[in-house]
Amino acid sequence: MRAPRRTASPVRLTLSTPLGGDIDGAWWPRTGSLAGELPELIDVLHTPLGEIVDITINWSATSGAPLMVTQSSAALLKMRWNDSRQRIMVVVGKLASARLLVIPHMTTPQLGMMVLRRAADMSVSVADQDSAEYQAADRLVKAAAAQSAADTARTS
Structure with a gap:
């Protein structure tokens, strides 16, 4: 086993405990690569998860990244936003597996952080629950969970 790499920028990842839900957390890459x-x-x-033995994704290289924005549901419908096709990565290890919602790298910091928290079912302050970011993150995570279950x- 090799030593873990030390990166200049930590991996933006959250995981729920226990694992095994329709969505177990989220990964927010820093770049499009x-x-x-x-x-x-x-x-x-x-x-x-233990030694990683498999990774599956539900999108192709030619599919566009889903839109993650804080607009209202009515505005999203006008833009033909489709909550049913979020990017989900299933990472299988020898000890456990995790279903991760992959957040597009160009997502705003406020929304990205809220999606990370909601996907891992982490607590959010009552004050933040009234924000547009919380509402959008909640909608996105629920759409991803429904998609994963289906x-x-x-x-x-």
């Missing part, structure tokens, strides 16, 4: 950031993600996930039912 997921392949370049994947080794650091695998290093971080080694401890909770995908699991279809493959079972």
Whole structure:
């Protein structure tokens, strides 16, 4: 086993405890090059999941990244935003697996942080629950969880 890499920028990842939900957390890459950031993600996930043996994703290289914005539901419908196709990565280790919502790297910091928290079912202050970021993050995570549940039912 090699020593974990030390990166200048920590991996932006949250995981819920226990694992095993429709969404277990989120990963927010810093760039559009997921392949370049994947080794650091695998290093971080080694401890909770064990040796990583498989990774599956639900999108192709040619599919566009989903839109993660804080606009109201009515505005999103006008822009033809589709909550049903969020990017989900399933990482399988020898000890456990995790379903991660992959946040597009260009997401605003406020929304990205809120999605990280909501995806891992972390607490959010009452004051923040009234924010547009919380409302958008909640909507995005619920859409991803419904999508993940449907995908699991279809493959079972």
